[in-house]
Amino acid sequence: xxxxxxxxxxxxxxxxxxxxxxxxxxxxxxxxxxxxxxxxxxxxxxxxxxxxxxxxxxxxxxxxxxxxxxxxxxxxxxxxxxxxxxxxxxxxxxxxxxxxxxxxxxxxxxxxxxxxxxxxxxxxxxxxxxxxxxxxxxxxxxxxxxxxxxxxxxxxxxxxxxxxxxxxxxxxxxxxxxxxxxxxxxxxxxxxxxxxxxxxxxxxxxxxxxxxxxxxxxxxxxxxxxxxxxxxxxxxxxxxxxxxxxxxxxxxxxxxxxxxxxxxxxxxxxxxxxxxxxxxxxxxxxxxxxxxxxxx
Amino acid sequence: xxxxxxxxxxxxxxxxxxxxxxxxxxxxxxxxxxxxxxxxxxxxxxxxxxxxxxxxxxxxxxxxxxxxxxxxxxxxxxxxxxxxxxxxxxxxxxxxxxxxxxxxxxxxxxxxxxxxxxxxxxxxxxxxxxxxxxxxxxxxxxxxxxxxxxxxxxxxxxxxxxxxxxxxxxxxxxxxxxxxxxxxxxxxxxxxxxxxxxxxxxxxxxxxxxxxxxxxxxxxxxxxxxxxxxxxxxxxxxxxxxxxxxxxxxxxxxxxxxxxxxxxxxxxxxxxxxxxxxxxxxxxxxxxxxxxxxxxxxxxxxxxxxxxxxxxxxxxxxxxxxxxxxxxxxxxxxxxxxxxxxxxxxxxxxxxxxxxxxxxxxxxxxxxxxxxxxxxxx
Numbered sequence: 001x002x003x004x005x006x007x008x009x010x011x012x013x014x015x016x017x018x019x020x021x022x023x024x025x026x027x028x029x030x031x032x033x034x035x036x037x038x039x040x041x042x043x044x045x046x047x048x049x050x051x052x053x054x055x056x057x058x059x060x061x062x063x064x065x066x067x068x069x070x071x072x073x074x075x076x077x078x079x080x081x082x083x084x085x086x087x088x089x090x091x092x093x094x095x096x097x098x099x100x101x102x103x104x105x106x107x108x109x110x111x112x113x114x115x116x117x118x119x120x121x122x123x124x125x126x127x128x129x130x131x132x133x134x135x136x137x138x139x140x141x142x143x144x145x146x147x148x149x150x151x152x153x154x155x156x157x158x159x160x161x162x163x164x165x166x167x168x169x170x171x172x173x174x175x176x177x178x179x180x181x182x183x184x185x186x187x188x189x190x191x192x193x194x195x196x197x198x199x200x201x202x203x204x205x206x207x208x209x210x211x212x213x214x215x216x217x218x219x220x221x222x223x224x225x226x227x228x229x230x231x232x233x234x235x236x237x238x239x240x241x242x243x244x245x246x247x248x249x250x251x252x253x254x255x256x257x258x259x260x261x262x263x264x265x266x267x268x269x270x271x272x273x274x275x276x277x278x279x280x281x282x283x284x285x286x287x288x289x290x291x292x293x294x295x296x
Numbered sequence: 297x298x299x300x301x302x303x304x305x306x307x308x309x310x311x312x313x314x315x316x317x318x319x320x321x322x323x324x325x326x327x328x329x330x331x332x333x334x335x336x337x338x339x340x341x342x343x344x345x346x347x348x349x350x351x352x353x354x355x356x357x358x359x360x361x362x363x364x365x366x367x368x369x370x371x372x373x374x375x376x377x378x379x380x381x382x383x384x385x386x387x388x389x390x391x392x393x394x395x396x397x398x399x400x401x402x403x404x405x406x407x408x409x410x411x412x413x414x415x416x417x418x419x420x421x422x423x424x425x426x427x428x429x430x431x432x433x434x435x436x437x438x439x440x441x442x443x444x445x446x447x448x449x450x451x452x453x454x455x456x457x458x459x460x461x462x463x464x465x466x467x468x469x470x471x472x473x474x475x476x477x478x479x480x481x482x483x484x485x486x487x488x489x490x491x492x493x494x495x496x497x498x499x500x501x502x503x504x505x506x507x508x509x510x511x512x513x514x515x516x517x518x519x520x521x522x523x524x525x526x527x528x529x530x531x532x533x534x535x536x537x538x539x540x541x542x543x544x545x546x547x548x549x550x551x552x553x554x555x556x557x558x559x560x561x562x563x564x565x566x567x568x569x570x571x572x573x574x575x576x577x578x579x580x581x582x583x584x585x586x587x588x589x590x591x592x593x594x595x596x597x598x599x600x601x602x603x604x605x606x607x608x609x610x611x612x613x614x615x616x617x618x619x620x621x622x623x624x625x626x627x628x629x630x631x632x633x634x635x636x637x638x639x640x641x642x643x644x645x646x647x648x649x650x651x652x653x654x655x656x657x658x659x660x661x662x663x664x665x666x667x668x669x670x671x672x673x674x
Contacts, residue, residue: 039424090621096370099424100571100620103564107613111606218554221561225435228428263443270432270439277429278417 006136011258012251017143017212019250020150024205025227026234026242027157028198034174034237035194038088038098043202044224045109048217050076050203051210052117055124065127069207073200080199084192092191106221113217124210146208153204154243161239170194174237225266226253229273235283245284248272328582331482335475343593344474345546350589351481352542357569357581358488359535364567365575366501367528368508369422372563373414373430376437377533379558381407381540382550383441386454389544396460396468399541400484407537408530410437415529419522422511434560441552453551460545468545481542488535493578495531504528568616574626583627588612638663 025047032040050072057068083105091098126142133139161167172180173190181187209215209223230249234241249269256268276284334347360374384406388394394402414433421429441448448454459469460477468477495501503524506514515521543557544550552558565588566581573584592608603611623630641662645655 039428087617087621096423097620097624099370099427100567101617103567104613104616104620106561107564107568107609107616109613111609111613114606115604115610221554225431229432232425232428264439267436267439270436274417274429274432274436277425278420281421281425 003136007258009135009137011254013137013139013143015250015254016247017147018254019246020147020154021205021209021223022226022230022250023154023243023246024150024201024208025223026230026246027154027239028201028205029227029231030234030237030239030242031170031194032198033231034239035170035191036088036092036098037095038091038102039095039236040088040102040195040198041099041224041228042102042105042109043198044220044222044227045106045113046076046080046199046220047202047206047209047223048113048215048220049079049109050206051124051215051219052113052122052206053203054207054210055122055215056117058124065124065207065211069204072207073203076203076206077196077200081192081196084195088195089188089191110217110220117217119217121214121216122210123214124207126211143212146212149208153201157201158239166193222266226269229269232273233276233284235285238283238285241283241285248284328579331485334482335478341474344478346589346593348474348478348481348542348546350585351478351485352539352546353566353569353585353589354485354582355488355539355542356536357566357573357585358492359532359539360563360566361492361532361570361575361578361581362495362504362535363528363532365570365580366496366504366508367525369419369525369529370427370567371430371529371532372427372560373411373434373437374532374536374566375557375562376434376560377407377410378536378540378543379441379550379552379556380410380437380533381537382544382557383448383454383540384537385541385544386456386550387447389456389458390454393458396541396545397463400538403541404534404537407533407540409533410537411529411533412526415526419525419529431560434563438552438554438558438560441558448552451551451553453549453553455549456544457548477545481546484538484542488538489578489582491535496578500524500527564616565612568612570626571619571624572615572626574628574630576625577628580626580628587627634663 025043028043029040032038032043053072053075054065054068057063057071058065063071087101087105088098091101126140128141128145130141131138132141132144159167161171169180169185169190170193172183172185173187177187180190205223205227206215206220209219226249230246231242233249234243234245249272252272253265253268257265260268331347331351335344338344338347356374356378359377360371363369363371363374381403384403385399388399388402414430418426418429418433442451444450459467459473460480462468463480466476467473468480495504503514503519506517506519507521507524511521550556550558555561569584569588570581571584572587573582574580592603596603619626625633638659642655642659645658646652650658
């Protein structure tokens with residue numbers, strides 16, 4: 001294969017790998033926003049916490065990775081549920097207050113991680129160590145594993161929301177909370193579970209990120225911005241949009257860093273996000289539901 | 297007990313008595329002059345240095361007050377504007393040896409221009425989108441400071457060794473004349489407070505508040521909302537920029553780290569000050585800054601160094617969330633509501649024939665946990 005093509009395919013592979021992680025973060029943000037109108041900024045810190053929990057489970061008790069990640073997701077899901085019960089549910093009528101509460105939670109969670117694990121970077125070794133070399137394109141088996149896990153999770157989330165009774169309840173609440181309540185849907189419970197779902201998705205993303213790159217106490221803050229960019233570009237509240245936007249953002253920054261200048265890597269994402277917000281404030285793919293008006 | 301208080305306070309229809317000018321407002325206003333006594337009162341130069349930090353924070357928080365509390369726009373680029381002022385000052389000092397009095401307007405205008413540059417596209421959006429778009433601009437400016445190494449020295453940052461230029465015989469060297477530097481900073485903190493109060497009293501301030509309360513209505517009575525938002529943002533940027541000068545002289549260093557004042561997350565600290573202090577009061581940011589800077593010192597003094605930096609942040613983060621949920625009007629709002637509740641409950645309780653001690657206990661309890669809301673003095 002010519003050198004340029006190899007390089008291009010390598011970049012594409014890297015873009016797809018990171019897009020999956022962004023998509024998981026963005027889905028958590030987008031589902032919660034679609035349902036409650038609350039922009040949950042603290043989801044990045046839930047990701048950090050998830051990554052460190054995965055690290056601890058894996059390291060201390062030698063629980064294998066396949067168990068450590070779901071355990072961390074479960075724990076963070078429970079924490080998320082708790083936070084919804086004690087804080088976010090009181091901000092449903094004023095989403096901007098929910099946003100400020102989540103800013104406070106960023107301080108709490110980030111510094112909790114620093115208290116518990118310190119600021120030094122940690123790494124979770126990959127489960128699979130083989131590296132495939134296809135015509136010069138290096139593809140670690142573990143990265144494929146991460147890609148397939150994210151694809152699987154996103155697909156199951158879709159199926160869950162589209163096909164099951166519970167998914168339909170979530171979508172009904174997103175369309176119109178009052179009408180859903182009149183149909184006998186326990187709206188409060190649905191919202192609480194959605195917060196748990198968002199937290200669990202973020203924690204899973206954290207565990208997966210931990211196995212492909214070094215983690216530190218501030219990683220959530222960085223990934224939050226990417227997840228947010230994805231959710232906004234895709235249209236807040238729009239799940240399909242988030243997946244497409246994740247690929248778009250992943251490729252923008254990977255190719256930008258690869259072919260233009262590496263040091264502006266994050267800048268490409270922000271520029272894309274600002275442009276989308278200015279030209280199409282509701283995102284590339286229009287979000288559904290009445291909550292859209294809170295964005296305008 | 298609790299239900300009794302609830303029943304009593306919920307039946308209060310008129311607020312009695314209002315915050316009396318002579319007995320309450322003036323004595324409280326006298327407290328504003330306590331910072332003047334800080335140098336003789338504070339035992340160590342470390343504490344005096346903290347007082348300088350508090351004074352700088354007051355200026356920054358007062359700026360955020362204009363755009364966030366008055367105009368109702370949640371800007372997450374505020375500390376970036378602060379950093380912009382600090383960089384302007386640092387560059388002017390290191391390259392041109394600019395005198396301090398020239399730096400203040402230069403850095404203020406630099407940050408105000410930065411605010412306008414961000415605001416022109418950002419105010420096409422509102423609400424969350426505005427918060428997030430300012431956040432992205434903040435991160436982009438941090439990237440610029442990181443990557444434009446020929447000017448900003450990149451991630452190393454700029455170190456400033458110069459002391460502020462003397463004003464006549466008064467020297468402001470922060471090593472040997474920290475006290476003078478403190479008074480200089482304090483003077484500008486007072487100035488910013490007066491400016492804030494004047495804005496609040498003026499037609500301009502009322503226009504800002506009209507935009508916060510109901511943007512569509514403000515527009516319908518002929519207010520140019522976009523222009524006024526830009527103006528509020530520029531004013532808040534000016535405050536931040538001026539504070540940047542003092543920051544550079546005090547810290548002697550500015551760098552674009554994610555957790556430095558140039559990072560967008562640092563804005564949360566100032567939101568915290570405003571929300572804890574009270575977003576509906578001119579004095580909110582002052583009280584908030586004092587709590588944020590000296591609160592941990594007091595706790596550490598009493599309990600013996602239990603608060604590390606991260607523990608302090610955990611507590612402040614919780615306080616931010618709790619104050620938004622339970623006391624959206626902050627310390628000022630709670631205190632005035634508590635004061636009003638005390639007398640109202642005392643009077644009603646006496647009228648219902650309860651004995652003095654019971655009434656006093658009820659009144660005290662209801663003033664500590666003010667269930668009823670006091671008059672809103674935005």
